[in-house]
Amino acid sequence: MKAKLLNVLTVCVVTLVMLSPGLVVFGIIWERHLELVKSQNLASEVNNISTNSPALAPQTEGTHSSQTSIQSSDRNVVDQMLTVTEQYKFATILQWFFLLTPICIGLGILFYDRYLVHRAAVLKEQVEMLERLWRQSIEQ
Numbered sequence: 001m002k003a004k005l006l007n008v009l010t011v012c013v014v015t016l017v018m019l020s021p022g023l024v025v026f027g028i029i030w031e032r033h034l035e036l037v038k039s040q041n042l043a044s045e046v047n048n049i050s051t052n053s054p055a056l057a058p059q060t061e062g063t064h065s066s067q068t069s070i071q072s073s074d075r076n077v078v079d080q081m082l083t084v085t086e087q088y089k090f091a092t093i094l095q096w097f098f099l100l101t102p103i104c105i106g107l108g109i110l111f112y113d114r115y116l117v118h119r120a121a122v123l124k125e126q127v128e129m130l131e132r133l134w135r136q137s138i139e140q
Contacts, residue, residue, distance in 0.1 A: 006113070013106040020099060027095050031088065042081070 006109075009106055009109055012102060016099075016102050016106075023095075023099060027092075031092075034088070038081075
């Protein structure tokens, strides 16, 4: 049973090692794609604001209300950028979590198995030493 589990885990770790470079490259490309989409959205918003902005028109009595609308639209853009940045951070954390968790579990199992082999060897040496001492005490 233990050998089957070790074989399954070995296959999983090897598969993960083989796929991890592809996952990393995909993650980088996806992040760049999202940055491109974000910049395109922001550029279109800036174009919409600049074409619809009454600030470019001659100064009239309603300039105060137009300035407050521009400031509120700027705040909306900043808020959107902050939420997008938080989403990027969360996605990056999830990506590394899903990448490193199986590797850590596999290494933990491997090291624990090595520890058990070491403990068995130490126990065997202690038993052999006790048997030698017992034989010596019988001979005397």
